[in-house]
Amino acid sequence: MRCGFCLPTCPTYALTGRERSSPRGRVALARAVAEKKLEFTPAIKEEAFFCLDCRACTTACPSGVRAGEVMEMCRSQAHAFYPLGKMGKAFREFILQKMVPSPKMMETSMLPTRLYQRLGIQWLVRHLKVLKLGPEWMNKAEGMLPELEKPLRPQLPDIVAARGEKRGRVGFFLGCVMTLMYPNVSRNTVRVLTHQGFDVVTPKDTKCCGAPHLSEGDRETARQLALFNLDLFLAQDVDYIVTDCAGCGAALKEYEELLAERAEHEKLSRFREKIRDISEFLVEVGLRTEGLQEVRARVTYHEPCHLCHAQGISAQPRQLIRQIPGVELREMQEASWCCGSAATWGLKFSQDSQKVLDRKLDNVKASGADILITANPGCHLQLAWGVRQAGMPQDVLHLMELLGRALPPD
Ligand code: SF4
Ligand code: SF4
Incomplete structure (x- = not known):
């Protein structure tokens, strides 16, 4: 419709004031490529990756245009039109296809960082401001690190029993960043669920939800991860599948679309019906406030x-x-x-x-x-x-x- 309702909601349009960095502009570019009126130029690649995929435009759009998701697809195409060099490709494949899908490898990869913090090297690096000499992203990434504890995944029992009057049994989807960086958050999620009367089942083999892969344009690895998680959780005897990570929840709810041609419709809708964000779940079942x-x-x-x-x-x-x-x-x-x-x-x-x-x-x-x-x-x-x-x-x-x-x- 090109109505422009999405424009004031878009952070990258607010930053640049450029039509091509707006949802309307991005969709127009993608459409022109799809209709073969425009080549997939470097500028389109740039816009695909400059989009935050925040989906604010989707909320605003009266026609249901999903510019963020269109840009996810464009990122996939960008890799086909502008393939990385040998080293870049090998590094990307290692991270997205080997490391992120393996919970054990992810846990091992955090060990040096935990030692870096424990041995006081972080304190030294921060006080001497040595990372200011390197690329900006490295300094920021280091500064963002929370104090790392041991990953939660190996510590969480397979099943934690409900407290008080039992109301049901939920599967807990423990996200990668949660187990590695914010174990205290998911520990509390399990506490809240059990105090609310739910048995909590945490399948230890859970793999990444695929959100990082979708964001980086690797839809094939995202599909493989989705197929694995789909079968894993459907094999559990649980009434709901709950997550405390908004990014995981969004990805899990999109499996239906992602796997439309790769999994049975019945399985996909059974899975979709069970997925809940923790706040959505607690409000739906009613928060027990006594105590x-x-x-x-x-x-x-x-x-x-x-x-x-x-x-x-x-x-x-x-x-x-x-x-x-x-x-x-x-x-x-x-x-x-x-x-x-x-x-x-x-x-x-x-x-x-x-x-x-x-x-x-x-x-x-x-x-x-x-x-x-x-x-x-x-x-x-x-x-x-x-x-x-x-x-x-x-x-x-x-x-x-x-x-x-x-x-x-x-
Ligand atoms: S994406 Fe939606 S809100 Fe934005 S211009 Fe097009 S129809 Fe309007
Ligand atoms: S998803 Fe992309 S295009 Fe849409 S509002 Fe966010 S940054 Fe803008």
């Missing part, structure tokens, strides 16, 4: 793009926050505006990312909250880093960590 302890805090909520735009989940996290005794929710302006993380976007376009983040942090400051809540590890890393850099006092927590504070001690 919740008071948490005195003023909190504000940043909506992860992959929760509000990709999954349409916006009211549920707020409802849960309001149900925690003692918590005051202070809405920030533009809560659903991207934080500038978007997988590797925040590292590839670090200066643009900083501008998007600054806008978010101004809104956090104005809210007057002491705690900034989110529900996605990518946002968590970016916001926690931004808050530290800006010398702001707010703690950044996942919603399940906040809810975990209200639970009685185990």
